[in-house]
Amino acid sequence: MKAVTSLFFFVPHCPEALRYANIVSHQNCLKNGRPDREFLYWRWAPRDCDLPQLDPERFLYMMWSKAWALVGDSISLNNVQSLLCILAKILFFWFQCQMLEVEQLVSFYHDEEYKCKSWRFPSYNFSMSLIWSPFLVEAAIFEDENGVSSSEVELHLDKLDSKWTDQYLDFDYISFSIGKWFLKSAIYYENDTILGCHSCPKKNLTELGFNFAYCNALKLVMNFIVSSNHKGIFLRTFTPDHFENMEWLNGGTCKRTTPIKGEMEMKYLRKMLRDVELDEVGKAATEA
Numbered sequence: 001m002k003a004v005t006s007l008f009f010f011v012p013h014c015p016e017a018l019r020y021a022n023i024v025s026h027q028n029c030l031k032n033g034r035p036d037r038e039f040l041y042w043r044w045a046p047r048d049c050d051l052p053q054l055d056p057e058r059f060l061y062m063m064w065s066k067a068w069a070l071v072g073d074s075i076s077l078n079n080v081q082s083l084l085c086i087l088a089k090i091l092f093f094w095f096q097c098q099m100l101e102v103e104q105l106v107s108f109y110h111d112e113e114y115k116c117k118s119w120r121f122p123s124y125n126f127s128m129s130l131i132w133s134p135f136l137v138e139a140a141i142f143e144d145e146n147g148v149s150s151s152e153v154e155l156h157l158d159k160l161d162s163k164w165t166d167q168y169l170d171f172d173y174i175s176f177s178i179g180k181w182f183l184k185s186a187i188y189y190e191n192d193t194i195l196g197c198h199s200c201p202k203k204n205l206t207e208l209g210f211n212f213a214y215c216n217a218l219k220l221v222m223n224f225i226v227s228s229n230h231k232g233i234f235l236r237t238f239t240p241d242h243f244e245n246m247e248w249l250n251g252g253t254c255k256r257t258t259p260i261k262g263e264m265e266m267k268y269l270r271k272m273l274r275d276v277e278l279d280e281v282g283k284a285a286t287e288a
Contacts, residue, residue, distance in 0.1 A: 008259040009045045023085060038257035056087045063126040071164045072177035073134035075236060079177065080130045084119065116163070129171070133161045134181040137217045152200055153186040157216040160224060168228065176221070177236040179273045182210045214276050222284035235281055238266070238274035 025031065029039075045051070070076040088105040108127075109118035115132035134141075138161055140154040168174070185199040188208060196206035198213060225233050266274065 008042045011041055011043050024081060027081075036257050042259055054086055060087060060121055060124045060126055063121075063124060065125045066172040067127045067129070067170060068173040068175070069129040069131055069164070069167065069171040070175045070177070071131040071133055072136065072236075073132075073179070073181050075177040075179075076175070077130060077132075079175065079236065080117075080128065084128065087121065129167075131164045131167070133164050134178060135217060136161055136164070136176065136178055136221050138162075149185070152197065152203075153181075153184050154189065155186050155213055155217075156189045156192075157195070157213060158190045158220065160220060165224070168230065171232075173232040173234070174230075175234040175236060178217075179214070179238055179270075179277070182214045182217070182273070183269065186210075186213065188213055211272055211276055214273060215280065218276060218280040219283075222280050226284050226288050235277065237277045237281075238270050 030037070043053070070080050084105060104122065106120045106122060107117065108120050109129075110116065111132075116130060118127060118129040120127045135153075135155060138156040138159040142151040142153070143149050164174075182198075185197070187197045187200065187203070187205065188195045194205065196208035196212075197203055198208060198210045200207075
């Protein structure tokens with residue numbers, strides 16, 4: 001029987017049955033010294049929905065000769081890592097002391113910076129690709145490998161990023177995930193002319209706000225999708241933070257071994273981003 005708390009449920013005996021073969025080392029909690037294991041026993045439960053756990057073999061069978069792309073920012077990267085872990089996982093039958101590898105994962109492409117990558121599951125002729133495009137529109141980003149900016153981002157709100165549009169029809173399914181990068185200081189362009197900016201106090205430019213850019217970028221993306229008549233398109237909307245006590249980069253922690261009970265209110269900025277997403281997707285749905 002499952003013990004339920006809020007939007008999570010407790011799965012007895014689950015962790016000892018699973019081993020994941022390709023967790024990134026710096027994200028491996030147990031190898032990096034986390035002393036408890038209780039967090040392994042909790043699974044997310046969508047509200048009012050009895051969603052079963054993903055069956056890797058069934059999923060791969062359904063994806064036979066298909067291609068899937070996840071396009072966007074670090075959330076897309078996290079989604080790819082999670083899905084690859086599940087699909088390439090090793091099942092450990094402790095009662096028989098046997099290992100069964102569900103499928104061999106093959107990496108067959110990466111760009112020079114390792115931000116765009118592709119993998120293949122040969123037995124199923126199924127491929128997954130990660131396309132790094134944190135704004136989905138054309139952007140000039142002036143950051144070093146540590147994420148330190150030397151200048152404002154330059155965003156062209158009337159031009160989609162060709163990194164994903166050039167490959168758009170090559171994929172059977174595409175999942176988009178953007179948002180947080182729009183909070184960065186940026187200068188906005190249209191027709192190669194400056195419209196204004198977000199968070200640029202030293203520039204003599206009109207402050208338009210990040211929501212202006214996010215709304216226009218999503219509108220452009222949604223119009224492209226609707227006009228293409230391409231099926232199998234998903235947009236991952238914003239969710240509450242998984243960190244408490246400040247942000248992830250300045251003291252935020254995720255030390256819980258059991259989930260928060262009850263509801264959790266989204267922070268103001270994240271709610272603004274989510275509201276923009278729901279509004280633009282709603283408009284696109286009426287036109288599709």
